Amino acid sequence: xxxxxxxKSPFLLMMGFTISSSSLGLVNLPYNSHSHRQKIIxxxxxxxxxxNPHKPLRVSSPKLQSVQIDERTSSTEVKKEIEMCxxxxxxxxxxxxxxxxxxxxxxxxxxxxxxxxAKEVANLLGCTSWSGAGPGLMDAxxxxxxxxxxxxxxxxxxxxxxxxxxxxxxxxxxxxxxxTCRFFSARKHGLVDAAVRASDRDKTGVIVLPGGIGxxxxxxxxxxxxxxxxxxxxxxxxxxxxxxxxxxSKLLEFLDVCEEWTTVSKGEVSSxxxxxxxxxxxxxxxxQFYNLDAVNKP
Numbered sequence: 001x002x003x004x005x006x007x008k009s010p011f012l013l014m015m016g017f018t019i020s021s022s023s024l025g026l027v028n029l030p031y032n033s034h035s036h037r038q039k040i041i042x043x044x045x046x047x048x049x050x051x052n053p054h055k056p057l058r059v060s061s062p063k064l065q066s067v068q069i070d071e072r073t074s075s076t077e078v079k080k081e082i083e084m085c086x087x088x089x090x091x092x093x094x095x096x097x098x099x100x101x102x103x104x105x106x107x108x109x110x111x112x113x114x115x116x117x118a119k120e121v122a123n124l125l126g127c128t129s130w131s132g133a134g135p136g137l138m139d140a141x142x143x144x145x146x147x148x149x150x151x152x153x154x155x156x157x158x159x160x161x162x163x164x165x166x167x168x169x170x171x172x173x174x175x176x177x178x179x180t181c182r183f184f185s186a187r188k189h190g191l192v193d194a195a196v197r198a199s200d201r202d203k204t205g206v207i208v209l210p211g212g213i214g215x216x217x218x219x220x221x222x223x224x225x226x227x228x229x230x231x232x233x234x235x236x237x238x239x240x241x242x243x244x245x246x247x248x249s250k251l252l253e254f255l256d257v258c259e260e261w262t263t264v265s266k267g268e269v270s271s272x273x274x275x276x277x278x279x280x281x282x283x284x285x286x287x288q289f290y291n292l293d294a295v296n297k298p
Contacts, residue, residue: 078183085155085190088179092153094202095128096121097195099218100137100209110210110244111140117207117242117279118144124286125203128153130194132187133170133178137209142173154178155190192222197235203290205238207282208273210247226272238289239273240282248275 098118104110118141122129129145131138133154145152156170156178168180181187195204208219219241225231226239241248252275258264276282286292 078186081179081181081183081186082189084179085181085186086193088153088155089190089194092151092177093128094194094196094198094204095130095151095153096125096205096207097191098129098131098138098141098207098209099191099211099215100131100141101211101215102132102134102136102138103212104136104210106140110247111137113244113279114140114209114242115144115147117282118142119148120144120279120283121205121207121286122148122150124283124292125205125290126150127203128194130154130191132157132191133173137211141207141209152177153194155187156180157184157187158182188218188221191218192225192231195222195237196231197237200235202235205240205286205289207240207242209242210244216251223269223272227268236289238286240285241273241275242282243275243277246277 096118098114100114101110114137118129122145128151129141130153131141133142133156138154142152142154152173154170154173154177156168158168158180169175170178179190181190195206197204206219206222208215211219222231223239226237231237243249243252255264255269259266259268274282274285276285
């Protein structure tokens with residue numbers, strides 16, 4: 001039996017886990033004092049030698065950041081963190097999950113578009129907006145939802161876009177609205193379950209913004225879960241790919257090639273998501289998906 005969270009998660013039930021009670025609180029705790037720690041001082045454009053994992057590593061650079069890396073000493077540590085992710089979701093509510101680049105900051109056109117989209121989606125669905133609580137387009141989604149006056153939640157990680165961050169704390173979100181994750185697996189569990197609809201009253205979704213390897217990793221993992229009916233089988237979840245400025249056009253061409261090689265069935269991927277070129281298309285799709293009109297909008 002794997003004990004994961006206090007309240008039942010539809011995603012965990014579909015995956016065959018057993019749910020039982022937990023006494024964990026929702027706070028951004030320091031790392032486990034019993035974990036083995038390795039201190040690495042690093043910066044961009046430096047190569048590191050990991051030949052001795054038990055010895056601190058140092059590189060010479062004018063811009064250094066000191067980072068603590070905790071090694072997992074027990075699967076219990078991961079389970080506890082997953083537990084905390086689900087506790088946070090239970091408290092803040094499920095909603096729309098935004099996946100996107102941490103590199104495109106304020107002033108970039110995609111940042112501006114994302115901020116406006118998140119604001120409009122929050123107003124349309126009246127739900128919590130979730131992200132990786134990082135910089136770039138994740139921050140744009142957070143800012144947009146806050147402008148709408150709607151709840152915001154996040155699952156932060158210590159490393160974004162190949163740059164180590166020296167703090168486990170978000171620069172402006174209250175500590176009770178996000179969790180700094182040690183483990184990517186726990187963070188992914190949280191991002192998936194935040195979008196799962198537990199009842200027909202839930203209005204959730206996944207919106208994939210322009211991004212790189214991390215964004216594609218998260219997006220296709222969720223897409224695979226939808227494809228395999230691990231999520232969305234009872235209560236469908238809208239999955240939107242934001243093709244701003246034809247950003248994902250080459251990806252879509254690649255998937256067409258996959259169809260030609262029969263590694264995916266014809267029309268299989270297009271049936272799992274909605275490709276939108278602008279915010280208006282995304283909002284119209286969500287309004288149609290949830291059958292919203294002027295009368296029953298939140």
